[in-house]
Amino acid sequence: MAASLFANSFAVCFLVCFTLGASPPDNPVAPPRYQINLDLPEEQRWTELMKNYAQIGPDAYNVIYSYVHSLPPPLPNITIKVIEMVAADVDQYLPSPYAAEMRGIAKSLNIDLGLIVGMNILYDVTAFCTSIVMQDSKGVIWHARNLDYSYTDMLRNITVQVDFIQNNKTVYSGVTYAGYVGLLTGMRPKAFTITIDERDQGAWWENFLIGIIDRKAEPIGFLIRDVLANETTFESAVKRLSFTTTEASAYFIVGGVGKDEGVVITKGRIAPVDTWQLDTANGRWYEVETNYDHWGPVPKTDDRRDPANKKMVAMGQNVTVDNLFDVMSTVPVLNDDTTYTIIMSASQPDITKVWIRNCHTCPKT
Numbered sequence: 001m002a003a004s005l006f007a008n009s010f011a012v013c014f015l016v017c018f019t020l021g022a023s024p025p026d027n028p029v030a031p032p033r034y035q036i037n038l039d040l041p042e043e044q045r046w047t048e049l050m051k052n053y054a055q056i057g058p059d060a061y062n063v064i065y066s067y068v069h070s071l072p073p074p075l076p077n078i079t080i081k082v083i084e085m086v087a088a089d090v091d092q093y094l095p096s097p098y099a100a101e102m103r104g105i106a107k108s109l110n111i112d113l114g115l116i117v118g119m120n121i122l123y124d125v126t127a128f129c130t131s132i133v134m135q136d137s138k139g140v141i142w143h144a145r146n147l148d149y150s151y152t153d154m155l156r157n158i159t160v161q162v163d164f165i166q167n168n169k170t171v172y173s174g175v176t177y178a179g180y181v182g183l184l185t186g187m188r189p190k191a192f193t194i195t196i197d198e199r200d201q202g203a204w205w206e207n208f209l210i211g212i213i214d215r216k217a218e219p220i221g222f223l224i225r226d227v228l229a230n231e232t233t234f235e236s237a238v239k240r241l242s243f244t245t246t247e248a249s250a251y252f253i254v255g256g257v258g259k260d261e262g263v264v265i266t267k268g269r270i271a272p273v274d275t276w277q278l279d280t281a282n283g284r285w286y287e288v289e290t291n292y293d294h295w296g297p298v299p300k301t302d303d304r305r306d307p308a309n310k311k312m313v314a315m316g317q318n319v320t321v322d323n324l325f326d327v328m329s330t331v332p333v334l335n336d337d338t339t340y341t342i343i344m345s346a347s348q349p350d351i352t353k354v355w356i357r358n359c360h361t362c363p364k365t
């Protein structure tokens with residue numbers, strides 16, 4: 001009974017969502033938008049924003065607790081030890097400006113720094129997503145993504161769009177969760193856009209923890225923010241993302257401003273395993289990346305790639321915010337775990353649109 005109910009609502013949603021221009025199966029709303037002033041001392045940058053999220057302490061604790069205890073032993077104990085160790089000496093383990101920003105956040109919320117450190121370490125590596133980069137018929141590069149997480153209800157509530165301002169000018173922007181100082185989605189206007197999709201490589205989690213202790217590698221969300229802050233071209237962004245040691249493997253999806261400037265980097269811990277760039281002359285005007293190597297198959301239990309491909313072909317190079325939103329609202333590209341959708345284009349920073357997603361009738365990934 002339950003199974004057939006599920007199958008029916010799935011079939012209905014599937015049909016509805018495959019009709020171009022259909023209304024989405026949820027009630028998407030824009031998250032709040034904030035400015036982070038980079039001219040302020042690092043510890044004070046998030047204080048204004050955090051005033052609206054004074055309640056996240058217990059939620060952060062619950063998310064960390066349930067995540068940590070969902071890991072197989074001995075990882076729960078190791079993870080807690082690592083978090084405590086890093087929190088006790090955060091400037092030693094985490095680079096500037098992240099350590100000081102986290103200290104400032106913990107202080108403004110009056111909560112244990114360990115909670116903020118734990119949140120920043122755990123959010124980094126646990127996202128399932130769909131990212132699409134493409135070139136439209138006019139040669140403009142676009143970039144869309146759905147970010148899928150567990151613990152979605154809490155995360156939907158703390159999703160924020162952030163513009164990082166210096167001298168009253170936006171240097172870079174992104175979408176993040178209040179209390180998380182890295183970026184998993186971001187744009188440097190007129191230069192490039194970046195998203196990261198998780199690449200699960202067996203024992204990655206242990207290596208990730210060891211990497212933090214070793215200080216050999218940056219958490220991925222910190223690397224992305226560093227690239228947005230410190231690189232100014234598509235080329236240099238791709239190079240730095242490709243060749244910075246990260247303890248977790250990942251997919252970096254990068255969009256630029258020039259012809260064929262769209263790429264999916266399949267990143268091993270030290271170097272890229274594969275770099276897959278748009279090639280419009282040969283018909284490859286878009287690329288879809290979910291959480292599997294693009295040259296291999298996707299598991300039958302989690303095929304978001306084929307539905308996304310189908311919708312992209314149906315849309316064609318007639319890319320608009322509405323058409324792309326429709327692609328990202330296709331079940332199961334949109335699923336029960338999707339926390340937000342973003343559409344961005346580095347050459348047209350003002351078209352950026354973000355929606356919090358809430359599809360409780362959609363299947364789980």
Ligand SMILES: *[C@@H]1O[C@H](CO)[C@@H](O)[C@H](O)[C@H]1NC(C)=O
Pocket residue numbers: 073074077
């Ligand atoms: C984890 O820590 C708890 C409490 O400190 C302890 O009882 C348990 O035996 C530890 N588990 C492992 C697998 O080390």
Ligand SMILES: *[C@@H]1O[C@H](CO)[C@@H](O)[C@H](O)[C@H]1NC(C)=O
Pocket residue numbers: 059153154157
């Ligand atoms: C999310 O926010 C709504 C409205 O403020 C609140 O009712 C709900 O309990 C929150 N959910 C979680 C999981 O924090």
Ligand SMILES: *[C@@H]1O[C@H](CO)[C@@H](O)[C@H](O)[C@H]1NC(C)=O
Pocket residue numbers: 168
């Ligand atoms: C900052 O920029 C805004 C919009 O670009 C402008 O209206 C405002 O006057 C500027 N403020 C300062 C202090 O330059």
Ligand SMILES: *[C@@H]1O[C@H](CO)[C@@H](O)[C@H](O)[C@H]1NC(C)=O
Pocket residue numbers: 318320323
């Ligand atoms: C592009 O898409 C829009 C919206 O779906 C549609 O109205 C328009 O006719 C399309 N243009 C072309 C050239 O296909």
Ligand SMILES: CC(=O)N[C@H]1CO[C@H](CO)[C@@H](O)[C@@H]1O
Pocket residue numbers: 096097225226229230
């Ligand atoms: C996020 C960020 O600003 N990262 C770095 C960019 O480069 C400057 C100068 O090297 C660093 O101080 C920042 O930490």
